[in-house]
Amino acid sequence: MHFIISRQNLHQGLSAVSASIPSKTTLPVLSNVLFHAGENGVSMSGTDLDVAVRVHVPAEVETPGTLTAPGKKLQEIVRELPDAPVRIQTRGDQIELRCGRSLFKLHGLPADDFPALPAIDFESGWTADGSQLLRLIRHTSFAVSTEETRPVLNGVLWELRDGEMRMVATNGHRLARMRIPAGPSIQTTTQLIVPPAALQQVQKLFGGDDEIQVARSGNHLGFRTGGVEVYTRLIEGTYPNYEQVIPKDNDRIAIVDRRPLESAVKRVAAVASDQTHRIRLEFASDRMVFNVLTPDLGEAHDELEVSYDADPLTIGFNANYLLEVLRYMPTDEVRLSFKAPERAATVEPVRKEGEAEGEEYLCLVMPLRLLD
Structure with a gap:
């Protein structure tokens, strides 16, 4: 793998995926970012097995390829680099990074060791208005339960029905519910229990002006706009009938x-x-x-x-x-x-x-x- 990328694009990509990299893990590859260089640029991916983030950024790819490299260390290095092109290439399981007179060599792990991200067909999903979705998340996710006795309450209930989007969260002592009329692009009726960690990534990476593509595949949900994708494992179970309380x-x-x-x-x-x-x-x-x-x-x-x-x-x-x-x-x-x-x-x-x-x-x- 060999590509040249602007320091800004590299830093932007690493910053986006770094929040999905666990601070402690028994699987070393989860501390790494997966790089994939192809015809359309470079993608970077990070995951903690529950939430995954993939970012696509422009780059001049000379040799396609894949490798994983330590995410946090790369982010620390790139943060301090001058605003100049960065040349990245691999030699075996080692990644080499050059920028001006700076040279770094980090040990990586094979891309095959990295968990596969969910295969989600966004064309079969729906589109959510960014400002509406972010507003729903902000005004409800604070009420999620942090106790593990009732797993369904550890997520935010997201409902699409009756021409509206609604989100609900509760810990049994306080509850937040918001309803917003859905746009014409949402014809879906569904009920999802989404982990707040995934919604935090959506808040961080997507803007109010974005049209966010959303789709489900089995027990996974995906969000996409521009070159940014967020994937999450859904919480299984039946959410309690909150209307009764x-x-x-x-x-x-x-x-x-x-x-x-x-x-x-x-x-x-x-x-x-x-x-x-x-x-x-x-x-x-x-x-x-x-x-x-x-x-x-x-x-x-x-x-x-x-x-x-x-x-x-x-x-x-x-x-x-x-x-x-x-x-x-x-x-x-x-x-x-x-x-x-x-x-x-x-x-x-x-x-x-x-x-x-x-x-x-x-x-x-x-x-x-x-x-x-």
Whole structure:
């Protein structure tokens, strides 16, 4: 293998695939980047066996070929190279990199040792608007469970149905759901449980102006645009019926300015228990009262003016879950809805007329029992 590539293209490719290279692995080849030089340039691939990234970049190929080489070390080297053409060639299982007066020789591994990436026919898939897809990911993936007791909750549910795209994520204590009208190019009806690590790669590598091709083959899903491809293994199983837990009869409504609410929660949470992060909220006649009592630390009290005219309510929450939800609310005002102290509360954006038409965003937070 022998090719000449600009330092910028080489650095761009290595940066894209490096996040899919595991920091620790028992398989040495997974620490490597697979180079494939052919008629149309050079591709670089990296994988941790769950998520894979392949990037195609222009290069002047003199001799086609393949080899794997240490990904992180190559990235460190290329980051510090001058902005000049880089000549890369292989001698056996060794890769040689020249740039100006710099010369590096690294030991590689045969390309045959590298895991094969999924074979996915993108022509049989669908096209997603980049801005919509990235918005769905950003506003839901934070709610994914990190506990391994229920694997399906370790992924984001992605549904295409009824002319819309929706994503849902939950850990059983808080839930995020976003629905966006699907474009005319999406005629598919499907339900996928996607690992958040793959969606993070999509966020990192694709832009809002991209038209992203998406396709499924068996238990794998692929994303592609331009010269970048992301592949992931899907999570198997049946996602729980999340619609059942979203309350339909919450009739106690508070309209609150999001930023002052965030600040107040952060202030009183500083005194909350490190184990439960429990805070007490009281709603009555356009007033929201925050109280925290932690026996071995102290107590906190704060108040906000809000729009609230329902019966008085006292309810407890994990401050961290409440802050997470508020952080991803896209509006200056939020709508909090409640039924009873032991029932789930919802948080929704208060939109101005004509803003984000057709988009629906809802988060749910389960309450904590208060110790009177």
